[in-house]
Amino acid sequence: MADVKEFKVVGTRPIRHDGTDKVTGRALYGGDVRMAGMLYGKVLRSPHAHARIKSINIRKALSLPGVRAVVTGKDLPDAADRIAELGEGAVNLKYLGNNCLADDKVLYKGHAVAAVAAVNAHVAEEALSLINVKYEVLPPVLDVREAMKDDAPLLLPELRTTSLGQKGDKPSNVASHFQFKKGDPEKGFREADLIVEREFFTATVHQGYIETHNATAMWNPDGLLTIWCSTQGAFTVRQQASELLNIPVSKIKVVPMEIGGGFGGKIRVYIEPVAALLSRKTGRPVKIVMTRAEVLEGTGPTPGSYIRVKIGANREGRITAAEAYLAYEAGAYPGSPVGAGAMCIFAPYDLENAQVDGYDVVVNKPQTSAYRAPGATNAALAETLIDEIAERLKMDPIDLRLKNAAKEGVRRVDGPVFPRIGCVEVLEATRNHPHYTAPLGGPNRGRGVALGFWFNVGLKSSASASVNADGTVSLVEGSTDIGGSRTTAAMHVAEELGIAAEDVRPVVGDTDSVGYTDVTGGSRVTFATGWACYEAAQDIKRQLCERAARLWEISSDDVTYENGGCVSRSDPSRRITFKELAGKLGDTGGPVVGRASVDPQGVGGAFAANIVDVEVDPDTGKTQVLRFTVVQDAGKAIHPSYVEGQMQGGSVQGIGWALNEEYFYDSKGVMRNASLLDYRMPTCLDLPMIDTVIVEVPNPGHPYGVRGVGEVPIVPPAAAISNAIYHAVGIRMNCLPMSPGKVLEEILKKG
Amino acid sequence: MSKKVHVQTRINGEEVEFLCEPRQSLLEVLRDELGLTGSKEGCNNGNCGACNVLLNGRLVNACLVLGVEVQGREVTTIEGIASPEGLHPLQQKFLEHAALQCGVCTPGFIVAARALLDKTPRPTEGQVRHWLAGNLCRCTGYDKIVRAVLDAATVKKGKR
Numbered sequence: 007m008a009d010v011k012e013f014k015v016v017g018t019r020p021i022r023h024d025g026t027d028k029v030t031g032r033a034l035y036g037g038d039v040r041m042a043g044m045l046y047g048k049v050l051r052s053p054h055a056h057a058r059i060k061s062i063n064i065r066k067a068l069s070l071p072g073v074r075a076v077v078t079g080k081d082l083p084d085a086a087d088r089i090a091e092l093g094e095g096a097v098n099l100k101y102l103g104n105n106c107l108a109d110d111k112v113l114y115k116g117h118a119v120a121a122v123a124a125v126n127a128h129v130a131e132e133a134l135s136l137i138n139v140k141y142e143v144l145p146p147v148l149d150v151r152e153a154m155k156d157d158a159p160l161l162l163p164e165l166r167t168t169s170l171g172q173k174g175d176k177p178s179n180v181a182s183h184f185q186f187k188k189g190d191p192e193k194g195f196r197e198a199d200l201i202v203e204r205e206f207f208t209a210t211v212h213q214g215y216i217e218t219h220n221a222t223a224m225w226n227p228d229g230l231l232t233i234w235c236s237t238q239g240a241f242t243v244r245q246q247a248s249e250l251l252n253i254p255v256s257k258i259k260v261v262p263m264e265i266g267g268g269f270g271g272k273i274r275v276y277i278e279p280v281a282a283l284l285s286r287k288t289g290r291p292v293k294i295v296m297t298r299a300e301v302l303e304g305t306g307p308t309p310g311s312y313i314r315v316k317i318g319a320n321r322e323g324r325i326t327a328a329e330a331y332l333a334y335e336a337g338a339y340p341g342s343p344v345g346a347g348a349m350c351i352f353a354p355y356d357l358e359n360a361q362v363d364g365y366d367v368v369v370n371k372p373q374t375s376a377y378r379a380p381g382a383t384n385a386a387l388a389e390t391l392i393d394e395i396a397e398r399l400k401m402d403p404i405d406l407r408l409k410n411a412a413k414e415g416v417r418r419v420d421g422p423v424f425p426r427i428g429c430v431e432v433l434e435a436t437r438n439h440p441h442y443t444a445p446l447g448g449p450n451r452g453r454g455v456a457l458g459f460w461f462n463v464g465l466k467s468s469a470s471a472s473v474n475a476d477g478t479v480s481l482v483e484g485s486t487d488i489g490g491s492r493t494t495a496a497m498h499v500a501e502e503l504g505i506a507a508e509d510v511r512p513v514v515g516d517t518d519s520v521g522y523t524d525v526t527g528g529s530r531v532t533f534a535t536g537w538a539c540y541e542a543a544q545d546i547k548r549q550l551c552e553r554a555a556r557l558w559e560i561s562s563d564d565v566t567y568e569n570g571g572c573v574s575r576s577d578p579s580r581r582i583t584f585k586e587l588a589g590k591l592g593d594t595g596g597p598v599v600g601r602a603s604v605d606p607q608g609v610g611g612a613f614a615a616n617i618v619d620v621e622v623d624p625d626t627g628k629t630q631v632l633r634f635t636v637v638q639d640a641g642k643a644i645h646p647s648y649v650e651g652q653m654q655g656g657s658v659q660g661i662g663w664a665l666n667e668e669y670f671y672d673s674k675g676v677m678r679n680a681s682l683l684d685y686r687m688p689t690c691l692d693l694p695m696i697d698t699v700i701v702e703v704p705n706p707g708h709p710y711g712v713r714g715v716g717e718v719p720i721v722p723p724a725a726a727i728s729n730a731i732y733h734a735v736g737i738r739m740n741c742l743p744m745s746p747g748k749v750l751e752e753i754l755k756k757g
Numbered sequence: 758m759s760k761k762v763h764v765q766t767r768i769n770g771e772e773v774e775f776l777c778e779p780r781q782s783l784l785e786v787l788r789d790e791l792g793l794t795g796s797k798e799g800c801n802n803g804n805c806g807a808c809n810v811l812l813n814g815r816l817v818n819a820c821l822v823l824g825v826e827v828q829g830r831e832v833t834t835i836e837g838i839a840s841p842e843g844l845h846p847l848q849q850k851f852l853e854h855a856a857l858q859c860g861v862c863t864p865g866f867i868v869a870a871r872a873l874l875d876k877t878p879r880p881t882e883g884q885v886r887h888w889l890a891g892n893l894c895r896c897t898g899y900d901k902i903v904r905a906v907l908d909a910a911t912v913k914k915g916k917r
Contacts, residue, residue, distance in 0.1 A: 019855070021852045021853065022852070022855070024860075025851075025852040025857070026844065026848075026852070028857055028860035028863050029844065029847075029848035029851050029852060029857070029860075029863055029864075029867060030795070030835065030836065030838070030839050030844070030848065031793075031794070031795015031796070031834070031835035031836050031864045032795065032836075033860060034794070035794075035797070035861060037788075037794075037797070037798060038788070038794035040789075040792070040794075126789075128778070128780060128781075213895075214895045215859070215861075215895055216797070216799040216805055216807055216859070216861050216862045216893055216894070216895055217797065217799065217859070217861040218798070218799070264859075264860065264861075265859060266797070266799075266859045266860070266861025266862075267858075267859040267861060267895050267896055268859075269895070295798070297801060298799070298800040298801065298802070298804075298805075488858060488859050488896070489858035489859065489896060490855065490858065647854075647855035647901075648855060648858075650855075650900075650901075651855055651858055651896070651897055651898075651901060654897060654898035654899075654900045654901070655858065655895070655896045655897050655898045656898075657898055658897075658898030658899070659895070659898075681800065681802060681804060682799070682800045682802075682804035682805050682893060683802070683804045687893060687895065688899075689889075689890040689891075689892075689893065689899075690885075690886045690889050690890060690892075690894075690899035690902065690903060691886045691887055691889075691890035693886075693898065693899055695900050695903070695904075696898045696900045
């Protein structure tokens with residue numbers, strides 16, 4: 007569909023419409039909500055990683071002056087035991103409810119048990135200490151391989167393993183086992199001249215958004231519930247609240263406030279239904295804001311994992327077979343992103359023979375949530391085996407990748423056949439970058455490369471655009487804006503109507519003000535919401551042509567829209583600009599509103615590659631990133647600054663995952679580093695500039711060629727850094743994070 | 758409930774009086790009592806910098822200062838960085854360089870960078886990175902933030 011077209015707005019860098027509000031502190035985030043009579047909620051959380059709740063006594067807490075209500079799991083209606091699609095992963099509603107307020111068991115330290123509403127946050131906090139919960143403490147299981155053992159403590163007595171479609175008959179922590187297979191891996195390995203096999207252990211990490219979760223709920227006496235919150239998807243919050251509170255979606259309005267980061271972690275609800283229950287009990291608005299410790303201990307990290315990979319290649323550097331075993335920690339309830347990891351692990355390569363086995367395993371840690379290309383970063387450690395093969399064959403690692411690179415028509419191990427993709431172009435741009443051949447300039451320095459894939463998603467989006475009499479457009483779209491997407495959306499309308507991006511004023515609507523729109527996730531917003539805005543602009547153009555026809559008293563078939571205005575096909579001297587016509591709408595039939603809802607199918611997957619230089623201190627094991635280049639196929643970059651921003655931000659999250667970030671648990675399952683001092687995300691002092699190269703191989707499934715850019719940049723950094731560490735000091739790390747202690751240990755082992 | 762204390766101070770150049778409990782942080786007072794919600798809470802224990810304000814010209818985390826401590830002192834928050842004439846060059850450069858994504862860390866970065874430029878008008882990249890190491894941003898990877906601050910430093914002194 008994508009044709010070569012001259013763009014006027016697409017590809018430029020207008021200043022974001024919400025920018026001034028955000029640099030002056032005026033923008034209103036969920037935590038900034040203030041209402042008359044508002045109460046403050048606090049959540050009581052389990053001190054144990056695994057325990058049965060024997061009793062909860064709330065009497066003392068209720069009698070504390072200033073306390074207005076207390077709720078527990080018993081206040082939540084029994085949710086149906088069924089699966090709901092949340093936009094970036096499916097969730098069992100019973101588990102979702104139990105995660106918001108525990109039922110009869112707590113499954114991780116930090117699991118919500120009860121909540122209080124009081125006149126201020128301090129009183130609410132005091133009241134928590136007056137709630138008396140009696141627990142029967144159970145042994146926790148904290149590691150995926152331990153949890154898979156037959157004699158492991160069981161989290162969910164009703165859970166049975168679904169293995170290759172068959173449900174097992176005995177209780178287990180393994181929720182599912184699936185397999186993707188292509189060709190004959192055994193035969194492929196027999197044909198190999200060289201086989202490498204490695205295993206990896208990766209730690210639990212958090213999305214780390216700077217704004218903590220928050221929700222304010224007002225449940226009116228007329229039965230209408232309004233929720234103001236920080237979410238990646240107002241409509242998914244509405245759906246989840248509807249299911250958990252057992253009221254129709256039509257009774258709920260969700261107002262998405264400005265959101266302070268999400269990265270996948272703000273899709274599932276935690277406190278929204280709890281604030282709603284407290285509001286119903288008190289008749290007043292109730293606001294809950296999580297502390298940072300609550301965020302780390304009680305919300306969606308991305309899983310720790312155990313991974314084994316085996317790859318065989320012949321002397322010419324063709325991969326003959328590949329095999330992977332992925333076991334991911336789902337946390338307290340099933341639903342790790344192991345499926346996505348399995349889809350991505352070998353996707354960059356054209357493989358004849360491959361097999362991937364995935365295991366979704368519950369452990370006594372918080373329920374995992376999506377995190378930017380969920381599951382793919384762990385799996386991309388397979389890229390360290392590619393590096394090893396290149397080294398042993400004395401081939402350039404990019405040449406080896408090019409020799410095996412996936413192209414249009416290649417079938418992935420998990421089934422889909424690639425349409426036009428930019429894998430080769432990304433690799434070539436990486437090889438041609440001056441960074442790739444620049445001198446390293448010092449001892450203990452090394453350079454690594456790695457390649458990553460993410461499939462991206464489409465899903466549903468809606469937009470409506472009203473033409474104003476002064477020749478501007480007011481745009482309402484439904485994607486909460488985490489990185490400038492409302493401006494990108496506006497650029498689609500501006501491009502199509504031939505006006506300036508500044509003349510389109512975008513707003514993110516609430517669930518009563520805009521058509522259904524799926525979450526801001528899956529790298530889908532520019533692709534799908536942008537497309538909805540593109541279609542809304544087409545709708546405006548059609549209507550404007552009719553208006554021009556009426557003005558000129560000619561047939562509307564004789565009018566077309568081009569270069570920012572309507573023109574008569576038969577007499578091109580008859581022309582009226584968008585702005586002129588906008589001023590005449592009142593006289594030609596009234597206002598013009600363009601609208602569109604889309605569910606586009608032509609999703610284009612994305613590839614990213616990194617070149618990274620590191621220096622490893624042989625005395626401390628500390629790895630310093632000296633230079634970092636990220637090359638990525640965007641399909642078409644609508645707003646290049648925002649594309650670069652996604653590439654840089656994703657890369658740095660990958661760097662943190664690679665080198666620093668991890669949940670430290672003690673043997674009782676208590677996270678010992680639940681603060682931003684001890685859960686150490688990268689600061690600007692840890693980093694160099696992040697150089698970006700945007701490759702544009704248009705996605706044939708989109709009018710502008712857009713692929714989606716948000717997620718794939720987090721996929722290759724950990725593997726690229728691991729490769730760089732090897733080339734610096736000669737050790738192949740088998741874990742994430744590659745923190746100083748672990749690197750030093752390997753250096754000492756090597757001698 | 759503990760007894761409230763009467764505090765007189767100057768915030769963004771204006772005389773302000775408020776009542777607060779001794780246990781309330783300056784951040785809580787700014788946000789909940791005075792409606793100055795531009796200072797953000799990211800961690801409430803001094804690790805993220807989202808609540809950075811200037812106290813008598815010195816950069817502090819408002820979550821680590823008690824409300825009662827600002828008696829007789831002068832506080833500058835993000836709401837006091839722009840002037841009636843327009844945005845501060847730092848704010849303008851953050852926009853031009855697309856140095857924000859979600860924007861929740863942005864007020865803290867701008868206040869912190871303002872404190873840096875007050876002290877060191879032409880910082881090197883290294884000085885910027887060192888000074889801003891107390892501010893966490895999870896969206897941008899810092900690249901565009903550092904560039905925006907370096908660029909703002911080139912704007913003539915009278916204009917900032």
